[in-house]
Amino acid sequence: MDWGPTVLVSGMVGFQATKHLRFSLEGFNLLDREDDDIAYYYASRLPGEPAEGIEDVHFHPMEKPSVRLTATWTFCQRPIREPSPAGRHQTEDD
Numbered sequence: 819m820d821w822g823p824t825v826l827v828s829g830m831v832g833f834q835a836t837k838h839l840r841f842s843l844e845g846f847n848l849l850d851r852e853d854d855d856i857a858y859y860y861a862s863r864l865p866g867e868p869a870e871g872i873e874d875v876h877f878h879p880m881e882k883p884s885v886r887l888t889a890t891w892t893f894c895q896r897p898i899r900e901p902s903p904a905g906r907h908q909t910e911d912d
């Protein structure tokens with residue numbers, strides 16, 4: 819097993835189709851890396867193993883290359899208001 823660094827390439831492109839509609843395309847693990855997403859070293863116990871367990875590396879493999887297409891609809895486009903100063907309530911007139 820190689821416990822060195824991993825290079826993972828993912829990306830996203832998108833465009834605003836209308837005032838309310840946005841499309842995005844995301845790609846994950848574009849280089850098809852076959853590596854561990856994360857690895858832990860700890861004691862665990864399977865049936866038939868000693869009660870104190872066996873110390874070993876437990877890992878989660880990286881996801882296979884995949885894509886996701888997203889359509890986002892924004893219902894209202896009100897500007898975000900700045901938070902009011904401490905101790906002062908904000909009103910509609912602010």
